[in-house]
Amino acid sequence: MSEPGFREIQLNTKQVVFLFIAGLAVLVGIFLLGVQAGRGVSPERAGETVQAPDPAADVTASGAMPPATSPKPDELKYHDELQKGAAKGATAPPTPPDAPPEPAAKPTPTAA
Numbered sequence: 001m002s003e004p005g006f007r008e009i010q011l012n013t014k015q016v017v018f019l020f021i022a023g024l025a026v027l028v029g030i031f032l033l034g035v036q037a038g039r040g041v042s043p044e045r046a047g048e049t050v051q052a053p054d055p056a057a058d059v060t061a062s063g064a065m066p067p068a069t070s071p072k073p074d075e076l077k078y079h080d081e082l083q084k085g086a087a088k089g090a091t092a093p094p095t096p097p098d099a100p101p102e103p104a105a106k107p108t109p110t111a112a
Contacts, residue, residue, distance in 0.1 A: 011019070
């Protein structure tokens with residue numbers, strides 16, 4: 001049973017093509033408006049709006065560099081453990097953690 005507030009919209013091929021062309025025309029219009037707005041900007045003025053203060057430029061201009069940083073003693077611990085694991089893994093074959101146990105030998109019945 002249909003709901004009273006539900007309406008289904010069905011478009012035929014002609015309407016879909018018209019909507020596509022109308023959307024394309026709108027996109028072309030927006031592009032052309034952007035070209036028109038950018039046409040009046042001179043190269044001198046474009047540089048004014050793009051430039052921003054650069055904090056790195058101040059450091060290099062003065063000649064004083066910030067002090068070098070060094071890692072804390074335990075900061076590279078994970079990297080060292082990975083390197084040790086790679087060296088150990090190259091010599092020993094990998095063993096799967098969930099390997100099934102080997103079956104025990106079953107006694108064979110003998111005929112008496």
